[in-house]
Amino acid sequence: MIAEPEPTTRFIRPARGLQFLDLGEMLHYRELLAYLALRDVQVRYKQTAIGVLWVVLQPALLVGAFWVFFGRLSGIYEGIGGTPYPLFALTGLLPWQYFARVLSDSGSSLVTNQRLVTRVYFPRIIVPISTAVAALVDFAIGLLLLVVVMIWYGVAPRVALLALPLPLLLLLLTSLGFGFWLAALNTEYRDVMYAMPFLVQFWMFVTPVVYPVTLVPERYRWLLGLNPMAGVTEGFRWCLLGAPAPGSLLWTSFVVASAVFMSGIAWFRSRERVFVDMLGG
Amino acid sequence: MGTPAISIKGIGKRYWLGGAVPYRAFRDTLAGALSLPGRLLAGTGRQSRREVFWALRNASFDVNPGEVVGLIGRNGAGKSTLLKILSRITDPTEGEIALRGTVSSLLEVGTGFHPELTGRENIFLNGAILGMRRDEIRFKFDEIVDFSGVAKFIDTPVKHYSSGMYTRLAFSVAAHLETDILLVDEVLAVGDAQFQRKCLGRMGEIAKGGRTVIFVSHNMAALRSLCTHAVWLEGGTVARTGTTDDVMAAYQDSIEERGDFTSTDLSSWPNRYGSGEARVVEAVLRGVDGQPARVLRYLEPAVLEFTLDSQFPDEITLSAICMTRDGMKALQLVHYDTPGFAPGVVFGRRKVRVGISSLPLQCGEYMWAIGVHGPGQTPVDVVLEVLPFSVEENPARTLRPFPSHQRNGLCSLLADWKFIEL
Numbered sequence: 001m002i003a004e005p006e007p008t009t010r011f012i013r014p015a016r017g018l019q020f021l022d023l024g025e026m027l028h029y030r031e032l033l034a035y036l037a038l039r040d041v042q043v044r045y046k047q048t049a050i051g052v053l054w055v056v057l058q059p060a061l062l063v064g065a066f067w068v069f070f071g072r073l074s075g076i077y078e079g080i081g082g083t084p085y086p087l088f089a090l091t092g093l094l095p096w097q098y099f100a101r102v103l104s105d106s107g108s109s110l111v112t113n114q115r116l117v118t119r120v121y122f123p124r125i126i127v128p129i130s131t132a133v134a135a136l137v138d139f140a141i142g143l144l145l146l147v148v149v150m151i152w153y154g155v156a157p158r159v160a161l162l163a164l165p166l167p168l169l170l171l172l173l174t175s176l177g178f179g180f181w182l183a184a185l186n187t188e189y190r191d192v193m194y195a196m197p198f199l200v201q202f203w204m205f206v207t208p209v210v211y212p213v214t215l216v217p218e219r220y221r222w223l224l225g226l227n228p229m230a231g232v233t234e235g236f237r238w239c240l241l242g243a244p245a246p247g248s249l250l251w252t253s254f255v256v257a258s259a260v261f262m263s264g265i266a267w268f269r270s271r272e273r274v275f276v277d278m279l280g281g
Numbered sequence: 282m283g284t285p286a287i288s289i290k291g292i293g294k295r296y297w298l299g300g301a302v303p304y305r306a307f308r309d310t311l312a313g314a315l316s317l318p319g320r321l322l323a324g325t326g327r328q329s330r331r332e333v334f335w336a337l338r339n340a341s342f343d344v345n346p347g348e349v350v351g352l353i354g355r356n357g358a359g360k361s362t363l364l365k366i367l368s369r370i371t372d373p374t375e376g377e378i379a380l381r382g383t384v385s386s387l388l389e390v391g392t393g394f395h396p397e398l399t400g401r402e403n404i405f406l407n408g409a410i411l412g413m414r415r416d417e418i419r420f421k422f423d424e425i426v427d428f429s430g431v432a433k434f435i436d437t438p439v440k441h442y443s444s445g446m447y448t449r450l451a452f453s454v455a456a457h458l459e460t461d462i463l464l465v466d467e468v469l470a471v472g473d474a475q476f477q478r479k480c481l482g483r484m485g486e487i488a489k490g491g492r493t494v495i496f497v498s499h500n501m502a503a504l505r506s507l508c509t510h511a512v513w514l515e516g517g518t519v520a521r522t523g524t525t526d527d528v529m530a531a532y533q534d535s536i537e538e539r540g541d542f543t544s545t546d547l548s549s550w551p552n553r554y555g556s557g558e559a560r561v562v563e564a565v566l567r568g569v570d571g572q573p574a575r576v577l578r579y580l581e582p583a584v585l586e587f588t589l590d591s592q593f594p595d596e597i598t599l600s601a602i603c604m605t606r607d608g609m610k611a612l613q614l615v616h617y618d619t620p621g622f623a624p625g626v627v628f629g630r631r632k633v634r635v636g637i638s639s640l641p642l643q644c645g646e647y648m649w650a651i652g653v654h655g656p657g658q659t660p661v662d663v664v665l666e667v668l669p670f671s672v673e674e675n676p677a678r679t680l681r682p683f684p685s686h687q688r689n690g691l692c693s694l695l696a697d698w699k700f701i702e703l
Binding site: 008009010011012013014015031032034035036038039042043046047115116118119120121122273276277 | 296366367368369370371372373374375376377378379380381382384386388389392393395397398402405406409410411412414415438
């Protein structure tokens with residue numbers, strides 16, 4: 001083995017009080033995180049006929065369907081301000097699909113990895129995080145599709161593109177935050193699994209994914225920000241399509257997402273002590 | 282020696298029996314909340330419904346660096362719980378443990394193996410799960426594959442492996458863990474007898490390599506050969522610590538004193554099948570001294586006794602099968618073995634004695650199945666997995682340098698070898 005440092009003493013004690021992320025430990029377990037994410041990626045499209053094509057096909061088909069139904073509605077047409085509808089919808093759908101996938105994958109992650117969690121020690125929070133990392137691969141491929149569509153419609157990137165890390169960060173915070181909550185809740189209440197499809201569907205309707213935010217009256221628009229996914233979709237459209245900057249909506253989203261993220265970690269860490277015993281041997 | 286490698290002080294683990302259900306549905310919580318006022322009126326608070334169970338209480342002992350310690354005790358004594366706390370899978374409720382050095386735990390082989398991934402991919406994944414670094418796995422990769430003997434299929438998804446190949450590959454990864462402290466639970470009970478011996482051999486190497494190891498196993502013979510020290514857990518606390526021989530002797534004495542296995546009441550034993558017109562209601566296993574025993578020795582006499590309660594109107598056949606822990610049949614005894622003995626038609630209670638002059642079973646863990654059959658081998662009552670016992674090496678009869686536990690097969694006996702004329 002590689003040169004071993006002087007043995008350090010580690011203590012095992014009953015955990016008490018509020019726990020947050022142990023960053024040093026997370027760093028130590030980064031390889032495991034990578035392998036778990038890699039496993040998810042490797043396994044995802046095994047035994048499928050068209051494999052990774054699904055990543056492009058899914059949003060493409062969805063966009064097509066929404067185009068047929070919503071593309072010609074006058075309210076929507078005016079709201080998107082000249083942007084071709086497929087491009088508009090795709091820009092909203094890609095982050096949305098990422099979010100929806102992380103929500104359901106990380107929500108069920110502790111239960112599907114039950115054997116792992118009850119047999120080996122590692123920071124449990126790695127499990128939902130690894131699902132979010134694995135989903136990034138599909139998201140990146142989806143972005144390539146978006147680039148192709150942008151070229152097709154001759155939409156050139158603008159200066160706002162430099163701000164893309166902002167909505168990206170917001171997307172990650174939101175996805176992980178809700179993922180932590182659901183993952184921990186699911187170990188105690190399997191209702192989470194059953195509620196998930198409805199939750200995702202309902203949530204999509206209250207998020208400006210396939211319709212423009214202008215459908216919501218101006219005075220109530222900041223309220224939309226309370227749904228951080230609204231901030232995400234608006235942010236993406238601002239950076240990629242040159243839509244007007246979302247301003248306060250984005251910042252409200254950031255505040256909400258950060259709160260969900262922090263509380264998600266704290267909740268997860270506090271339930272961590274219980275759910276291993278709940279999951280059983 | 283100085284500082285111990287593992288120092289366990291006053292460890293306790295509490296479980297809520299109410300939480301024993303694998304998960305709650307939200308509706309249960311709702312129902313609980315709704316019925317709360319009623320229960321308060323009736324004078325039964327919430328607390329009274331949740332019973333507390335201490336799987337471990339005030340357990341303390343030290344393990345010095347390089348010691349190989351066997352954890353022994355009955356089922357439910359807290360062995361596995363302690364191992365889970367030591368490997369940080371679950372938190373203790375009270376107490377403190379200090380661990381000096383890197384720790385890895387082996388609570389089962391093949392944790393995290395994914396059927397869709399190839400052998401190669403699984404080695405890296407499983408290695409990472411067990412806490413190995415990528416360079417370390419890469420460095421030992423050939424060795425691991427070599428040890429497993431599945432080199433030819435290393436790029437095949439493991440779902441196409443036979444269960445034997447799967448286990449071998451999984452154990453091979455685990456066998457190459459190199460940490461200062463190793464915690465091992467009953468993993469020696471995997472695979473066929475031959476592979477178990479290979480595992481045992483590897484564990485022996487590890488144990489001799491100066492590392493600190495804690496083993497949990499029901500295989501007394503294996504623990505005796507691997508461990509320098511033993512800790513006996515009883516009802517969640519430490520009953521005795523010391524050298525393996527001392528502690529095991531005391532443990533076995535206590536079992537005999539308690540006599541909780543002298544004869545097993547099988548009248549309501551659940552694991553059985555057959556028409557039920559006759560039933561095996563009681564059984565006992567006796568050792569060389571005629572006393573009830575759970576530990577027998579290779580090539581020593583043993584006696585199986587059982588009581589029959591029959592209303593079956595036809596002639597019966599009696600048989601007994603010795604099975605290993607994983608259900609492999611090692612030995613079958615049938616009443617036809619004794620010329621002239623025929624149970625015929627039995628009404629009411631009869632006691633049957635099966636005398637074995639020289640037990641040919643190799644060291645290991647076994648249990649019995651006792652069968653009563655009617656004409657045409659129709660099962661009347663077959664009780665399964667009763668009277669667990671272990672077989673130990675018999676120093677008086679074992680011929681070095683090839684002791685019975687190193688041989689292939691489940692049985693062995695002293696055959697007559699010599700040269701004869703060409």
